[in-house]
Amino acid sequence: MREFLVFQSLWAMQDHHGQCELALEAQLEKIAAAGFDGITDHFWVANHAARLHAAAKAQGLQIEGQVFPRTVDDLAAAIDVASRYGCHHLTLQADVRPRTLAQAIQLIEGWQRLAEQVDFPILLETHRYRLTSDLLFTLDILAEMPDLKLLADLSHYVVGRELPEPAAAVDDEQIQTILRHSWGFHGRVANSEQVQVPLSFAQHRPWLGRFLGWWRYGIEDWLARPDTLTSLSFTCELGPPPYAITGADGRDITDRWAEALMLKELMRQVWSDCQGRPRDGL
Template sequence: MAQQFLVYQSMWAMERRCPDGLEWSLDEKLAMIRDAGFDGAGVRFADRSFVKPVTDFLRAHGLSWQAQAYPQTVDDLKPIIEHVLEFGADHLNVQPDVRPYRLEECFPLIDGWRRLAADAGIKMQIETHRNRMTTDLLFTLQLLDHYPDLRLTGDLSHYVVGREFWYPMTDVDQALMHRIIDNCWGFHGRVASREQIQLQLNFAQHQGWVAVFMAWWERGFRQWRAKAGANETLTFLCELGPPEYAMTGADGYELSDRWQESRQLMQQVRDIWHGVSTD
């Protein structure tokens, strides 16, 4: 069995949040994900009554999923672990919902979460994300000094906004980002700029940043292939979020078709993977 690449769609990204108030039903969202050709979905695992129908549908259609969690304490992860053991998941993605001032405050949490996941036999990754433990790029790099084997999920958009990187990127800034990327075991995907968390993929003025992110993901896929085992799976979650992640006009409607862009992003990263895996 060779290494695999799976592209998921975020359930959160299926929310419309439009002024007309119309939302797709859960069944409609899942059918859209299936029919678009995604390999599965990113699923928040907090509520069992939500997790069961979603994972039942995905499993019935030969799809898979990642479990997403937002713990504030070590114990917060215990019910999530129980849900993963019951329903399964490709891996557990943790957004640490704490904002520590000192590195030392992080250690008991990371150690506790890693211990729980290891004891349960569940693969776990820590996501890079604003307003979380990993909100600051330099703070996270210091965490990697302490935990060089820490498995990250790279949502790289947050560091572009958080650090307000200039475009074109300097060699120094690229080196900082490369160190994050080289610790990634999965990715959440959108394209950002120094001022906006989520850019429209096809606007001409955004193509410089689109190229930056595509190059980062290519590096990420290459470094993962070099370090992962022969039978392991890399996941990429398309996570083009609803407003206020998505830009809107004066009428409150989005400036582009986000569902179309999600399908486009799925194909773009699959093309990158194909190029990397056939070199």
């Protein structure tokens, strides 16, 4: 039985000062009570991983661990920590910016050899100011490494390349290539100039619809794969300022927690539609 798991980012729980008034355990209690299936957070420091694991287990939540390796040894150390406590998967924000494909591929191949030794997936995230910063460079990597598993955060490519709306066919084709290699998603909606726009504003509906269509494509492709893992995750990752748009007082102009709940329900509806069955109450 294949599952769709919706996670909440702990980074997204921060306020405009980069803080959260709730202790870690209280955050996870709130997230579980809201109906999320798991959480996303840093997962390479042993003390923090132990506390996060204990709190998640108490609430029945799964963990997407985030790591920011620069070398093969960096990932080896993070895997040692993650293996002690277990996780749904690890997401790599590769904190390097190679200038050539050969440099990138050499590093990724080292990470892939490590990934083969553990029983949880290790996914390379698409993200600005990381190895995967540029869409075309990432597509070139995929052409050389067709088995590479990605974690798709599409917002970075929309704002990073100033993708137009309405869509250009070639842009959608390139995003679909990313999605065909993706085994999880980080969710926010961007437009050509801003990495995170309020979901509920009328002027952003075309972009919301476009992202939902992309995510639907990714889910349908995942479901059609013969070697699909048993569960697919989607993280609601509506980050604090400066990701969130702010007013003159420096505070968010929308309620990000309310929008995370909205995004969770939208994505569960997309999943149900892909499964060909209605959701109760929707």
